[in-house]
Amino acid sequence: MATGTVTGAPASATLPPRRRRPRQHLLSDGETARTPELVMRYLLLLVVVVVSIGPFIWQLSTSLKGVGENPYSSPPQFLPSDPTLANYTAVTDVIPVWSYIGNSLFVAFFNVSLSVVGCAMAGYALARLRFRGRLIALGIFGATLLIPQESSMIALTQVVNAMGLGNTLIAVFLPTMMSAISVLLMWNAFLAIPKEIDEAALMDGATVWQRFLRLGLPAVKGTVAVVALLAFMGSWNDFLWPLLILSDPDKYTLTVGLNYLQGTFADNPQVVAAGTIIAVLPLVVLFLALQRVFFRGVAEGGVKE
Numbered sequence: 001m002a003t004g005t006v007t008g009a010p011a012s013a014t015l016p017p018r019r020r021r022p023r024q025h026l027l028s029d030g031e032t033a034r035t036p037e038l039v040m041r042y043l044l045l046l047v048v049v050v051v052s053i054g055p056f057i058w059q060l061s062t063s064l065k066g067v068g069e070n071p072y073s074s075p076p077q078f079l080p081s082d083p084t085l086a087n088y089t090a091v092t093d094v095i096p097v098w099s100y101i102g103n104s105l106f107v108a109f110f111n112v113s114l115s116v117v118g119c120a121m122a123g124y125a126l127a128r129l130r131f132r133g134r135l136i137a138l139g140i141f142g143a144t145l146l147i148p149q150e151s152s153m154i155a156l157t158q159v160v161n162a163m164g165l166g167n168t169l170i171a172v173f174l175p176t177m178m179s180a181i182s183v184l185l186m187w188n189a190f191l192a193i194p195k196e197i198d199e200a201a202l203m204d205g206a207t208v209w210q211r212f213l214r215l216g217l218p219a220v221k222g223t224v225a226v227v228a229l230l231a232f233m234g235s236w237n238d239f240l241w242p243l244l245i246l247s248d249p250d251k252y253t254l255t256v257g258l259n260y261l262q263g264t265f266a267d268n269p270q271v272v273a274a275g276t277i278i279a280v281l282p283l284v285v286l287f288l289a290l291q292r293v294f295f296r297g298v299a300e301g302g303v304k305e
Contacts, residue, residue: 062273254279255279
């Protein structure tokens with residue numbers, strides 16, 4: 001009796017080899033990235049860090065080098081062989097650093113205060129109020145971003161001198177107390193607030209000032225911090241405008257006063273580097289302390305629900 005044969009896969013047959021998937025990494029935002037892509041991201045990030053922070057680190061290292069060390073040696077010596085703070089002492093011995101810092105703080109305080117108040121009011125009016133010429137005013141603020149600041153300094157100097165404010169610290173912060181970019185930042189932040197909030201406040205009889213102070217400002221605290229930080233950095237770093245408007249050395253701001261180091265210590269770059277660190281260090285400390293508020297404020301109003 002013939003028996004049927006059962007056909008099937010032989011025992012020795014094996015499945016084809018599975019292709020190995022490239023290794024992926026889970027990023028903090030929930031996305032995945034392959035290993036080559038992740039390496040490329042870190043390399044680009046390293047390049048950005050070197051370009052942006054490298055000059056500051058080099059100046060810091062130069063400011064700590066002694067007189068006998070050559071900052072321009074080849075190959076360059078990054079770390080000082082004998083660190084010293086004598087260069088910082090030399091800066092304070094040549095120029096009245098504390099007096100210049102006081103002048104800069106005076107200018108920065110009023111610049112920040114007036115900028116926050118003025119830009120917040122202007123941004124709220126453009127975003128939440130309806131009046132004739134609102135779009136024209138918004139376009140003017142945007143157009144001013146295209147105008148270089150240096151092109152208007154001669155006219156500003158004539159106006160300030162005609163007002164009798166020449167050679168005063170008031171003239172340093174008065175023309176620059178409000179910037180178009182800060183107004184537009186506040187406008188964008190106020191624009192992201194839902195309209196239903198204003199409608200509910202109007203039904204309850206709230207005035208414009210009550211809506212601005214009790215509803216608007218608490219919702220854009222992050223952007224207010226960004227505007228304040230930008231105003232402080234712009235005021236602290238400003239050099240050309242104070243140099244034009246101030247003639248009395250006792251009223252110089254820190255950036256203008258440190259300019260004397262270029263001529264006095266032309267052959268000693270270590271002291272010049274120490275003066276640079278003195279001027280930049282407050283900004284670095286302030287930014288590190290407020291970086292979370294700064295980045296939260298930059299993103300504020302970017303996504304509208």
